Amino acid sequence: MKSTPRDRLLEFFELTSDELDLLERLRGPAARFARHAEIRRAGDKVKGVFLLLEGWVLSSAEMPGGQRQVLKVHMPGDMLGSPSMVLPLAMETLTAVTLATIVPVPLSAFGVLLGQAPRLLAALFLSAQQERVLLSDRLAAVGRATAAQRFAALLVQLYDRLNRGPVDPGPVSLHLPLTQQDLADLLGITVVHVNRVLKSLVAEGLIARDRNDYRFDVARLRNFSGIPRREWIRNPSWFRPGGY
Amino acid sequence: MKSTPRDRLLEFFELTSDELDLLERLRGPAARFARHAEIRRAGDKVKGVFLLLEGWVLSSAEMPGGQRQVLKVHMPGDMLGSPSMVLPLAMETLTAVTLATIVPVPLSAFGVLLGQAPRLLAALFLSAQQERVLLSDRLAAVGRATAAQRFAALLVQLYDRLNRGPVDPGPVSLHLPLTQQDLADLLGITVVHVNRVLKSLVAEGLIARDRNDYRFDVARLRNFSGIPRREWIRNPSWFRPGGY
DNA sequence: CGCTGTGTTGACAGGTCTCAATATAAGTGG
DNA sequence: CCACTTATATTGAGACCTGTCAACACAGCG
Numbered sequence: 001m002k003s004t005p006r007d008r009l010l011e012f013f014e015l016t017s018d019e020l021d022l023l024e025r026l027r028g029p030a031a032r033f034a035r036h037a038e039i040r041r042a043g044d045k046v047k048g049v050f051l052l053l054e055g056w057v058l059s060s061a062e063m064p065g066g067q068r069q070v071l072k073v074h075m076p077g078d079m080l081g082s083p084s085m086v087l088p089l090a091m092e093t094l095t096a097v098t099l100a101t102i103v104p105v106p107l108s109a110f111g112v113l114l115g116q117a118p119r120l121l122a123a124l125f126l127s128a129q130q131e132r133v134l135l136s137d138r139l140a141a142v143g144r145a146t147a148a149q150r151f152a153a154l155l156v157q158l159y160d161r162l163n164r165g166p167v168d169p170g171p172v173s174l175h176l177p178l179t180q181q182d183l184a185d186l187l188g189i190t191v192v193h194v195n196r197v198l199k200s201l202v203a204e205g206l207i208a209r210d211r212n213d214y215r216f217d218v219a220r221l222r223n224f225s226g227i228p229r230r231e232w233i234r235n236p237s238w239f240r241p242g243g244y
Numbered sequence: 245m246k247s248t249p250r251d252r253l254l255e256f257f258e259l260t261s262d263e264l265d266l267l268e269r270l271r272g273p274a275a276r277f278a279r280h281a282e283i284r285r286a287g288d289k290v291k292g293v294f295l296l297l298e299g300w301v302l303s304s305a306e307m308p309g310g311q312r313q314v315l316k317v318h319m320p321g322d323m324l325g326s327p328s329m330v331l332p333l334a335m336e337t338l339t340a341v342t343l344a345t346i347v348p349v350p351l352s353a354f355g356v357l358l359g360q361a362p363r364l365l366a367a368l369f370l371s372a373q374q375e376r377v378l379l380s381d382r383l384a385a386v387g388r389a390t391a392a393q394r395f396a397a398l399l400v401q402l403y404d405r406l407n408r409g410p411v412d413p414g415p416v417s418l419h420l421p422l423t424q425q426d427l428a429d430l431l432g433i434t435v436v437h438v439n440r441v442l443k444s445l446v447a448e449g450l451i452a453r454d455r456n457d458y459r460f461d462v463a464r465l466r467n468f469s470g471i472p473r474r475e476w477i478r479n480p481s482w483f484r485p486g487g488y
Numbered sequence: 489c490g491c492t493g494t495g496t497t498g499a500c501a502g503g504t505c506t507c508a509a510t511a512t513a514a515g516t517g518g
Numbered sequence: 519c520c521a522c523t524t525a526t527a528t529t530g531a532g533a534c535c536t537g538t539c540a541a542c543a544c545a546g547c548g
Contacts, residue, residue: 146503
């Protein structure tokens with residue numbers, strides 16, 4: 001039961017099959033990218049957005065010193081590169097972390113979408129607001145939490161995206177196809193320090209780790225991270241896209 | 245020539261006067277908030293969004309230890325609290341930093357807006373993407389830059405919002421109605437450290453300061469900060485909201 | 489005038505980074 | 519399948535940035 005772009009658009013309210021079909025028709029041909037391949041670089045001219053069908057992708061900003069800050073871990077169903085839609089030159093580099101299947105959506109096609117399917121546009125609008133919430137949580141963690149708490153927050157956030165249950169379960173396991181360098185760029189710390197933080201979290205019993213497989217108690221780790229659980233609205237009564 | 249909500253919505257393309265009038269009609273009565281007054285607290289039930297007509301407002305997330313991370317400095321014309329639109333409980337606390345005039349927009353009214361004016365919705369969608377870009381730049385600065393660079397980035401970003409010229413001017417001056425505690429919560433550092441950083445930036449000649457008035461060379465400070473200048477699209481050819 | 493918020497400074501502790509070396513896993517070409 | 523190369527992980531020592539605690543200066547306000 002993997003997530004698709006449809007699922008992501010249906011996050012907040014239902015859409016008709018006509019609306020969803022429109023999205024399908026606008027798709028370009030799917031392309032595959034190997035691990036570590038760059039789908040688009042920051043600074044490239046913006047030609048469109050991308051739908052992620054399979055695999056994980058990182059979007060990151062690059063600093064002058066060659067450092068990078070990973071902005072988001074994208075999973076199947078995500079729309080990639082949408083913030084750069086308002087820019088002539090892309091702000092984020094998109095890098096595959098696993099073998100990834102991607103469908104480019106040219107800006108012209110996206111314009112049609114926005115013009116012809118107001119309810120779809122509304123879904124995209126709410127989705128953009130959701131992304132702002134997630135980014136804000138990341139900013140709060142990076143700005144005001146210790147490295148260990150940031151890692152805890154990351155683990156929990158990734159878990160939340162993969163399992164959207166109504167309540168926190170007990171111990172769970174999670175496989176991350178990310179290198180410690182990826183984690184460092186995600187958390188805003190050094191590779192060396194990532195390693196030390198992992199060791200200390202294991203020592204304190206907050207997580208268990210075998211390679212890239214992590215086991216932890218969601219509620220306990222979330223509490224440790226300091227980032228609250230986010231509940232999302234669903235079919236809000238105030239929302240009537242498409243008129244009465 | 246102060247900015248209004250109209251200006252913000254017109255950032256990316258033109259709107260008809262009918263569309264803008266719709267927005268005006270949905271406004272509730274304006275309210276005023278004194279310096280340091282809280283307009284809404286994180287955790288409050290989300291009842292709507294707010295339009296900022298006058299003054300500056302901070303939106304911030306709060307951490308368990310009582311710490312806070314300021315997410316954005318809002319200026320006249322901004323829509324406040326929109327990320328929380330997808331949440332039952334607000335994620336950000338909104339605090340006036342100057343005497344502020346604010347118009348609440350209930351969610352029901354906002355729903356009407358989204359349903360009846362697809363072009364307005366499109367403008368809001370692009371605006372949300374723009375906010376994602378700005379938030380991402382902040383995350384990159386907080387995650388991968390020194391405290392001095394973060395402050396430089398903040399100064400330049402605030403300048404950019406107040407003066408949107410096509411090219412970086414030479415020396416400019418800027419008054420910030422923010423306490424050093426505000427700056428600390430914005431940059432993810434301590435008040436004490438803010439003070440030290442300011443002193444060192446002055447010592448190196450990158451900024452001049454008199455109280456809350458700062459003078460600096462925009463291009464030089466931007467270069468020091470490591471955050472690139474963002475150019476925004478305007479009337480993109482691909483964008484045809486409302487159909488053909 | 490005294491209170492309170494804000495700014496400033498110093499000494500010290502702690503978290504994180506840098507540099508550097510080694511270990512382990514993964515990938516490649518023969 | 520092995521030998522080699524490369525990527526990734528791990529560990530240590532010391533420097534640096536930033537935080538903590540505490541004291542004092544200064545400004546705004548009643």
